[in-house]
Amino acid sequence: MTTATTITEALVVIDLQNDFCPGGALPVPDGDAIVPLVNRLLDRAAIRILTQDWHPAGHASFATSHVDKRPGDRAIVGGVEQTLWPVHCVQGTSGASFHADLHTDRADLLLRKGSRPDVDSYSAFFENDRITPSGLDGYLRARGVRGLAIVGLALDVCVAASAVDAARLGYTTRVVLPACRGIDLNGSLAAATGAMRSAGVLLDAGDALS
Numbered sequence: 001m002t003t004a005t006t007i008t009e010a011l012v013v014i015d016l017q018n019d020f021c022p023g024g025a026l027p028v029p030d031g032d033a034i035v036p037l038v039n040r041l042l043d044r045a046a047i048r049i050l051t052q053d054w055h056p057a058g059h060a061s062f063a064t065s066h067v068d069k070r071p072g073d074r075a076i077v078g079g080v081e082q083t084l085w086p087v088h089c090v091q092g093t094s095g096a097s098f099h100a101d102l103h104t105d106r107a108d109l110l111l112r113k114g115s116r117p118d119v120d121s122y123s124a125f126f127e128n129d130r131i132t133p134s135g136l137d138g139y140l141r142a143r144g145v146r147g148l149a150i151v152g153l154a155l156d157v158c159v160a161a162s163a164v165d166a167a168r169l170g171y172t173t174r175v176v177l178p179a180c181r182g183i184d185l186n187g188s189l190a191a192a193t194g195a196m197r198s199a200g201v202l203l204d205a206g207d208a209l210s
C-alpha cells in the first residue's frame with residue numbers, strides 16, 4: 001500500500017511596503033517589480049501571510065535615533081549590533097502601507113513586526129534579540145503547515161532572516177527568488193545567500209512559475 005503525503009505549504013510575503021519600493025524611504029532596487037508575480041503566488045497559495053515592518057516614530061533602528069550616526073552605520077540596538085536605517089515604515093504612514101497593487105485581500109494573516117521601540121525585528125519569527133517570538137510559529141503549527149514559500153523584500157535582510165529561522169524551526173522552506181529583491185549592502189546578498197543555504201533553505205529559481 002502506498003501513502004500519498006502532501007505537506008501544506010503557506011506563502012509568506014515579507015514587507016512588500018511602499019517604503020521598500022522605489023520612491024520610498026528605504027528603497028530596494030526594483031522592489032515594486034515583484035508585485036505581479038507575488039499576486040499570482042497569492043492566488044495559488046493554500047495559506048497566505050503578509051508581514052508588515054511597523055516601527056514607532058523614533059525607533060532604535062533609525063540612524064536619527066543615535067548621536068552622530070548615519071544610515072548604513074552600525075550600532076547596538078536592543079543589545080545586538082546591526083545596521084542603522086533611514087526612518088522607514090513608521091506606523092500609520094503611507095510608507096508603511098502595503099504596495100497599492102498587492103492583493104492584500106487574499107491574506108489569511110497580517111503580521112506586524114518591529115513595533116517595540118528598542119528592538120528591531122528582521123525575521124517574521126523572532127525579534128532581533130533572537131528570543132522574543134512573533135507567534136507565527138504557533139499559528140503555522142496550529143494550522144498544520146509544514147512547508148513555507150517565502151518571497152518579498154528585502155531578500156538579504158528580512159526575507160533571509162525569516163527563511164533561516166523557518167528552516168531552523170523545522171519547516172521545509174523555499175525562497176522563490178524571482179519574487180524577491182535585495183538591497184545588497186557591503187556584500188550582504190552573498191552573506192545572506194550563504195546563510196540560507198547552510199540552514200537548508202531551498203533557493204528556488206522559479207522554473208515552475210509560468
Ligand code: VGL
Pocket residue numbers: 014015020053085122153154155157158159
Ligand atoms: C527591512 C531594513 C530595515 C526589510 C526592514 O524588510 O528587509 N530592512 N527594516
Ligand code: ZN
Pocket residue numbers: 053054055061085088089114
Ligand atoms: Zn525596519
